[in-house]
Amino acid sequence: MNPQYQVLLSRNCSSTVSLLPHNSSASINPTTASSNLPFGSSSALHFNQQRPLSLPHKFKHTIFTAKRAALQTTAAYSGGDRELAPESPAKELRRILELPGVVQAPACFDALSAKLVERAGFQCCFTSGFSISAARLALPDTGFISYGEMVDQGQQITQAVSIPVIGDGDNGYGNAMNVKRTVKGYIKAGFAGILLEDQVSPKACGHTQGRKVVSREEAVMRIRAAVDARKESGSDIVIVARTDSRQAVSLDEALWRSRAFADAGADVLFIDALASKEEMKAFCGISPLVPKMANMLEGGKTPILNPLELEDVGYKIVAYPLSLIGVSIQAMQQALAGLKGGRIPPPGSMPSFEEVKEILGFNSYYEEEKRYSTSSSQLSPERLTSSVYSLQRTARDGGEQKDQNPQDPIVEVITPDVYNNYDADGSRGPFSGIWSRTLRVKITGRDGFEKLDVRIPAGFLEGITNIVPGSIHVLSKLIEIALGGVNIKQLLNEATDEMGGKLLLDFNDTIGDRIQVFLE
Template sequence: MMLNFGRLWTPHTLIGLGLGQFLSLLITSTAFTSSELAKKGINAPTSQSFLNYVFLTFVYGIILLYRRKPLKAKWYYYVILGLVDVEANFLVVKAYQYTSLTSVMLLDCWSIPSVMLLTWLFLKTKYRFKKITGVVVCVAGLVLVVFSDVHAGDRAGGSNPRKGDLLVIAGATLYAISNVSEEFLVKNADRVELMAMLGLSGGIVSAIQISILERNELKSIHWSAEAALPFVGFAVAMFMFYSLVPVLLKINGSTMLNLSLLTSDMWAVLIRIFAYHEKVDWMYFVAFGAVTIGLVIYSGGDRDEDEQPPNSGDELRPAVKQDEEANSGNGSKGSRAGSSKTWDSMAKEKAKVLRELLQTPGVHQGPACFDALGAKLIESAGFPYCITSGFSIAASRLALPDTGFISYGEMLDQGQLIAQAVSIPIIVDADNGYGNALNLKRTVKGFIAAGFAGILLEDQVAPKACGHTRGRKVLPREEAVMKIRAAVDARTESGSDIVIVARTDARQAVSLEEALIRCSAFADAGADVLFIDALASVEEMRALCQVSPHVPKLANMLEGGGKTPILSPKELEDVGFKLAIYPLSLIGVCIRAMQDALTAIKGGSVPPPGSMPSFEEIKDIVGFNTYYKEEERYANQQP
């Protein structure tokens, strides 16, 4: 398959690459300034970080005070985070007194396996074989660094390389704890709040530590511009790094961040060779190569480089073999165009993208579609994901209400067409799984095979009802939890990473308290996203977001008069939500537009020009122009 470099080198990608390299240089500059201070005999690691915390407190604290809103996370969380972050910086900066710049930069990669372990234990993040392989290779490189310092002795650039290496590893472990804690707080609190409170708590801890450990050291320094400049440079670089990392995560995701920071090690080696004129032991190059290879494997994750996900604009999508039993109401596993391996890899890639989206700051909006054209328009509008609407599919396909009429086979048939029309991840509305736990497992596996990145499962009894209408009844709590466990088992058995969105309708069927208890149990059973439908107030929405804080929450912004208050994305983020869906916008405007068009036709005219696209626009939207280009390309091929 030929790469389309016009699509690859988009402004979006170039901005991400540029910002990533800027962050890489910031990390290298902090190492450079720390090494310079160590060479001058200045041993004040806590003082170096103190100014960064002051900057964070001043800049983000002003914004936080201006908002005049209560803290979303407990204040003592930030105190603990500040303590861990200060000591992490202290240990790593202290290491420059004993070991080389290159060792510090390479050994600092120890934070990656540490983060993986902590996120696996506490945030329930799943890692596949390629990522684990990357970590193993990284650790092998770390071992080589230690051997290199032992072998090189004084030539390694420090008085006690082994002690320095241990300090870096300890600091990197604390960095991992700090990073995982920040990830938790960014998801469940607010980036500005995190930066301000981290700066405040880190500044207080630093001030106490300076007064105990570094007071005499600071007094002994002969202060001059030459001595002060590295302190200021370190603080400015750290402040910018702390502030810009979330921006890169939002633009390009964690993979781009990890790949970008790989080059910081290269910058460090170049600085040591050309700025310090030091010799680099040959084992460093082997270690650097091992760490780089390991990080590339880790950053590559589960992406299959030879099989790209389908795009919605430049290539025609393959034909889809229909589910032969769809219209009869009997479900089937469905079939996919192309090879099984190709569609499996694309489905895994979409699930990976959706999981990365759940890790990035802010609320992510996802309109609901009911056919392939709607999904294509959602993608063209720039939304990062969408969700299918059982309500809208029942209405458009059957002209019937969402009360259990539509079958699994019909939803799967429609879902295949939708999933294969676009490259963005799609969450499928799978109702109650169409039966008991065993039926639900088959349902999950079928939608995995169809290429969906996420699946929404609810706890209603059959026949189900729309979440904002009357007549809803829910399963007993134990059975509802068991069905979520069955979904997790189906995912594991399929070798998939599909995102499981667990929905409860217990708020209206039983009580808010019961709904909150169910959400907590769903999280314990392995659900990736929690959703209570038909919450009746902002206070109830906030109560949901306080349950299982490490699990993202979904808000249903039912347009046109549902039970749940309609909030802006910023308001939803402040409450604590991660995903916001809009189930009726497309079907609603379609109904009204068709009614208006039919009224115009019946009155002897046609819909006015402003009420519909031109014929040329319609042809372009549905793919005629792409088809013509492909037709011309193959017509001009010489035998």
């Protein structure tokens, strides 16, 4: 029976972890380096593959999270001083592969999808040549996409996330010399690993017809060339060796090539399109010290197993190559069908605008931007306009803003800092008769709930346009969009002598909301 282990973190919970048998009486001195190694050390958090830890899945994730935080904030000791020494993506990927359990790695196709993978809590991800070819070129994965396009897309992906990314290197885009260039290019692009296959050019997508492989000798030579390129670059990039010979030739041929790839220096082995669970077990039985990769392609030839089943078979890492691009295509098709019929995507089918901004980093950007603001900074029209007025939401609890019930009316009070009712020559302007009166806009949703109730000084429209010619603040922009260019200033001018309570406009917009504009 495998011993149960306990995890002991240093007091700051940020730099060290030690593993002891649960019933061990050994003690750890947090000030002793031999007992408390920094994560930068190659001996820290090492798991013996012959004696896997028996830990609950949730606890394994907790260990990984603590370890990951330490990797990002600590470093090796140098001359008694601690210096930051961030770990390379390849080294982090290797550490992840040493952790117990199956590593799930969804396949992304651009920077945004990669960021979503990271935000979902996955430890690493793949890039999918199929998905990148689809998203970037709208073409099938049949050799159309080039090395340069894949490197460019990959660099955008790796720069968008902090988790390790394994890049799809296809067949290396040529002979052994091309493979070396591909590996070195992927290293420079920031990839933690590269997947290389033994197909001929032009290649065919996995699980599809027409796949052909190069000879055994050339297939092995590609992996040797990749290993040489890694050494020449001084890198530790993880090499994932894939063979498509199961479908092109036979299972026996695929097993032979996998063994040869391991002998040539591959770090992870992958046979594509295995047709049964028995074939998957046979694959995991060869070269037992080399991790195996599974490919869970919906609708493909390989049986779809859950992570625990894959771990039981003997797999270490699992890719999901089409999940993200597949659901993206369907979601866009459904949204477009609705738009064509005059319907916008319903609530719940898409994130809110605030959530989108958070995902893309708007809030972080604004916070960081404050560090570099100066008194002489030039303001954009939108910033200048916002300096004239402030939007103030009343709070019900000591001034703190609370989440608003979707059914509660949205009331915004716009208070101008200054507004002028005189022209440059001292004469009264056309709005002088109503500048102190109130303009009110009400928007009622088609569900009957009030969406907006805004009051501003009527002459404020002119004050804004005088300060920033041609600009449109929140209210006038709303009205212009809804009315398709109605001149609200002209309506106000005509109502100069009218008494309060005049309804200037009352209509339904294109989505069924009722918009009313009053002069009070």
